[in-house]
Amino acid sequence: DADVTQTPRNRITKTGKRIMLECSQTKGHDRMYWYRQDPGLGLRLIYYSFDVKDINKGEISDGYSVSRQAQAKFSLSLESAIPNQTALYFCATSDSPGAGGIQETQYFGPGTRLLVL
Amino acid sequence: QKEVEQDPGPLSVPEGAIVSLNCTYSNSAFQYFMWYRQYSRKGPELLMYTYSSGNKEDGRFTAQVDKSSKYISLFIRDSQPSDSATYLCAMSARQAGTALIFGKGTTLSVSS
Numbered sequence: 001d002a003d004v005t006q007t008p009r010n011r012i013t014k015t016g017k018r019i020m021l022e023c024s025q026t027k028g029h030d031r032m033y034w035y036r037q038d039p040g041l042g043l044r045l046i047y048y049s050f051d052v053k054d055i056n057k058g059e060i061s062d063g064y065s066v067s068r069q070a071q072a073k074f075s076l077s078l079e080s081a082i083p084n085q086t087a088l089y090f091c092a093t094s095d096s097p098g099a100g101g102i103q104e105t106q107y108f109g110p111g112t113r114l115l116v117l
Numbered sequence: 118q119k120e121v122e123q124d125p126g127p128l129s130v131p132e133g134a135i136v137s138l139n140c141t142y143s144n145s146a147f148q149y150f151m152w153y154r155q156y157s158r159k160g161p162e163l164l165m166y167t168y169s170s171g172n173k174e175d176g177r178f179t180a181q182v183d184k185s186s187k188y189i190s191l192f193i194r195d196s197q198p199s200d201s202a203t204y205l206c207a208m209s210a211r212q213a214g215t216a217l218i219f220g221k222g223t224t225l226s227v228s229s
Contacts, residue, residue, distance in 0.1 A: 004160075033216065040125065042221030043161070043205065058216065090160055105151055106207075106217055108160035 003027045004109035006091050012115045013081050021076045021112050023091030031094045032074040033106065034058075034066060036087040043090070049074055050096070081116045088113055120144050123206055123220030132229045136193040140206035140220045143187065147208040147218075150182050152191045155203045155222065164204070165191065196227045 004025045013019050023032065034046040035058075045058030047066040055066060063085060067075045078085055092106040123140045130136055138152075148169055153161035165180040167173045167189075173180045179192040189208070193200055206220040 040221065042123075043219040045216055048216055092160075105163050105166055108153075108162065110160050111158075 004091060004093055004107055006089075006109040006112050008112060009110065010113045012117065014117050015080075015082055017081050019078050019081055019114075021089055021091075021114070023074045023076070023109060025072050025091075025093045025109075027093055027095075027107060028071075029093040029095045029107075030071065031096060032068065033092040033094075034064075034074065034076045035090045035092065036060070036085075037090060037111075038087050046076065078116075083116045086114060086116045120218050121206065121208060121220045124223055125221050127224040127226060129226045129228065130196055132196060132198060132227055134196050134227070136196050136200070136225060136227075138191040138193075138204050138206075138223050138225070140189050140208075141187055142189075142208060142218075144208075144210065144218075145184075145187070146210035149209045150180070150189050151207040151217070152178075152180055153205040153207060153219075155205060157202075161205055193225075196225075198227050198229045201226050 007022045031050050033048040035043045037043050044060050046060055046064050047058050049055050049068045052068050065077045089112045091109040094106045121140055121142045150167045152165040154164045155161040165178055167180045167182050170182045170184045177194045181190040203222040203224045205222040207217045209217050
């Protein structure tokens with residue numbers, strides 16, 4: 001089984017609809033992230049969470065909200081979807097830096113392709 | 118100026134060529150440097166990880182970091198069609214709680 005899973009893998013929705021993208025991980029990592037990827041713009045951070053009680057806005061959080069239900073689960077919601085939220089969405093996880101301050105690396109899920117009509 | 122700049126390409130090379138992929142950055146606090154490979158319709162996967170300046174080699178791949186020039190490189194020797202993918206550089210500062218900053222990615226195509 002994959003370490004980081006995302007559901008659904010593909011989603012078509014209409015403008016104004018509320019949708020939720022879900023991410024689960026079995027890596028035991030504390031930190032989880034949501035990114036969106038657009039052609040020519042690369043990966044942009046939406047929200048991140050360093051533990052269950054910690055939620056932080058990323059570069060482009062407007063129009064999105066998140067919920068960290070457990071260490072292993074991090075959901076992204078679009079309260080009222082709009083066409084420019086059409087993109088490829090990735091969840092990622094990482095472990096916390098060790099005592100020596102070694103920076104973590106991030107492990108990505110397979111992505112959710114979202115189309116907003 | 119973006120914190121991380123990466124030429125999007127596309128870059129097309131014949132099989133067996135040496136490939137050089139590069140990123141420049143502006144934040145002198147960056148100390149951790151990574152290269153990710155992303156195949157079409159897949160999530161990025163970690164390819165190389167380097168701390169501070171210097172070189173790191175792993176098989177056909179070599180990562181170089183020049184902090185004085187704020188410049189990192191990924192070299193691929195004897196490139197193969199299976200290396201065709203988008204390569205993203207990523208970096209972060211030492212402080213705990215710092216998220217990764219990604220380049221936009223360079224698309225590489227290796228023809229047989």
